[in-house]
Amino acid sequence: MRTLLISANTEQLQMPVLPMGLACVAAAAERAGHEVRFLNLMSGEDFEKIDREGAFTGFDPQVIGISVRNIDDQHRNAPKFLLEPVKRVVDACRALTSVPIVLGGAGYSIFPRSALAFLGADMGLKGEGEAAFVMLLDRLSRKEDVSDIPNLLLAGSRAGVRTGGFQKLDDLPIPVPNGLFPFPTRFGAQKIRLPFQTRRGCPMRCSYCSTAAIEGPILRKRSPEMAVDSICRFVEAGFSHFFFVDNTFNFPPSYARKLCDCLCARKLAIEWSCILYPWLIDEGLVESMARAGCVEVSLGFESGSEKILRSMNKRFQPADVRAVSTLLHKYGIKRMGFLLLGGPGETRQTVEESFEFAASLELEAMKVTTGIRIYPHTALAAAAVQEGIISPADDLLRPTFYLARPLEGWIDQTVSGWLQGKPNWHS
Numbered sequence: 001m002r003t004l005l006i007s008a009n010t011e012q013l014q015m016p017v018l019p020m021g022l023a024c025v026a027a028a029a030e031r032a033g034h035e036v037r038f039l040n041l042m043s044g045e046d047f048e049k050i051d052r053e054g055a056f057t058g059f060d061p062q063v064i065g066i067s068v069r070n071i072d073d074q075h076r077n078a079p080k081f082l083l084e085p086v087k088r089v090v091d092a093c094r095a096l097t098s099v100p101i102v103l104g105g106a107g108y109s110i111f112p113r114s115a116l117a118f119l120g121a122d123m124g125l126k127g128e129g130e131a132a133f134v135m136l137l138d139r140l141s142r143k144e145d146v147s148d149i150p151n152l153l154l155a156g157s158r159a160g161v162r163t164g165g166f167q168k169l170d171d172l173p174i175p176v177p178n179g180l181f182p183f184p185t186r187f188g189a190q191k192i193r194l195p196f197q198t199r200r201g202c203p204m205r206c207s208y209c210s211t212a213a214i215e216g217p218i219l220r221k222r223s224p225e226m227a228v229d230s231i232c233r234f235v236e237a238g239f240s241h242f243f244f245v246d247n248t249f250n251f252p253p254s255y256a257r258k259l260c261d262c263l264c265a266r267k268l269a270i271e272w273s274c275i276l277y278p279w280l281i282d283e284g285l286v287e288s289m290a291r292a293g294c295v296e297v298s299l300g301f302e303s304g305s306e307k308i309l310r311s312m313n314k315r316f317q318p319a320d321v322r323a324v325s326t327l328l329h330k331y332g333i334k335r336m337g338f339l340l341l342g343g344p345g346e347t348r349q350t351v352e353e354s355f356e357f358a359a360s361l362e363l364e365a366m367k368v369t370t371g372i373r374i375y376p377h378t379a380l381a382a383a384a385v386q387e388g389i390i391s392p393a394d395d396l397l398r399p400t401f402y403l404a405r406p407l408e409g410w411i412d413q414t415v416s417g418w419l420q421g422k423p424n425w426h427s
Contacts, residue, residue: 010041031173110375272292
């Protein structure tokens with residue numbers, strides 16, 4: 001089938017992001033024999049002003065897939081709801097064609113029913129889309145029933161989403177830079193860090209996290225050799241900066257070591273960053289990361305209080321964070337720390353404890369967030385219902401935040417005070 005795939009994300013948030021997830025879906029559809037055209041709106045152009053001769057009149061798509069990456073910007077004081085521009089994309093497509101419009105992407109997968117209703121598409125696929133979208137295209141091409149496709153939700157349906165088994169990652173294609181995926185190496189004056197995923201799923205069950213809703217709770221891995229083969233193709237295309245978007249780069253540690261060894265064996269002139277869970281990290285792993293080209297990590301320790309870490313269902317303690325931070329500094333890897341303040345049980349004392357702990361680490365950068373975005377089906381959402389902050393019927397599509405009541409009116413002023421004189425700290 002002739003398939004038009006649109007990445008509707010126009011928000012850079014922390015950095016411009018290439019739509020690698022949608023590109024994986026496109027590669028799977030191409031491999032299955034479907035004709036695919038790819039449209040990335042990251043350029044910031046208004047969709048209604050884009051020349052549609054190639055996308056519509058000259059291509060005449062039979063299906064349109066739209067990827068929704070972000071629902072909001074997670075800023076508690078002035079949240080920006082990001083589905084309005086996506087709805088304009090859906091409406092513009094509706095004005096041009098009557099073919100089925102299918103939603104997908106990380107943001108959509110957290111809110112499959114409410115996002116589908118708000119955006120007015122025909123159907124949506126929750127979670128990873130490579131296999132399910134190809135199945136949908138095959139069924140539509142034969143005009144067969146699609147209602148039993150795993151993870152598919154039809155507009156207006158009250159039936160539950162039929163969940164299906166997750167795929168082995170080695171069975172799914174990784175896109176390579178070519179005519180369909182031009183993958184620019186720069187965005188304006190900024191070098192783009194290519195997002196690359198070697199693992200999906202997270203078993204950690206942090207109290208506030210939505211990852212399990214998107215990727216599942218079971219960790220699945222690509223073979224390190226296949227992953228590095230793909231990275232080599234991007235290096236040949238001109239990329240030298242990568243960002244491993246695996247939710248926990250260091251799990252399992254044996255896999256992380258093997259991946260670093262494979263990168264070192266290829267002698268690639270690359271730099272990369274990743275997300276570390278500050279637990280079960282030894283000096284051997286950090287040394288391997290540095291040799292393989294790691295220059296920066298995101299260290300999401302969230303709190304410096306043992307009490308709050310337990311409340312968040314973290315497996316580590318502040319002492320683990322300090323040990324990991326020291327190792328990273330020893331090997332010249334920059335550290336970006338994160339504090340997530342205001343959750344259940346947070347007090348003025350634990351906030352001050354977290355600030356003092358974070359300051360003592362002397363990290364290269366710190367991001368401080370006050371109030372925690374509430375996502376469906378999380379322990380945080382259950383606590384918010386119990387405390388009367390939200391109702392059980394709240395779909396949470398519009399940004400809603402948990403902030404411990406004793407901190408209201410105090411925490412913003414306190415954060416502002418801590419940020420003064422710290423140019424590498426920001427909120």
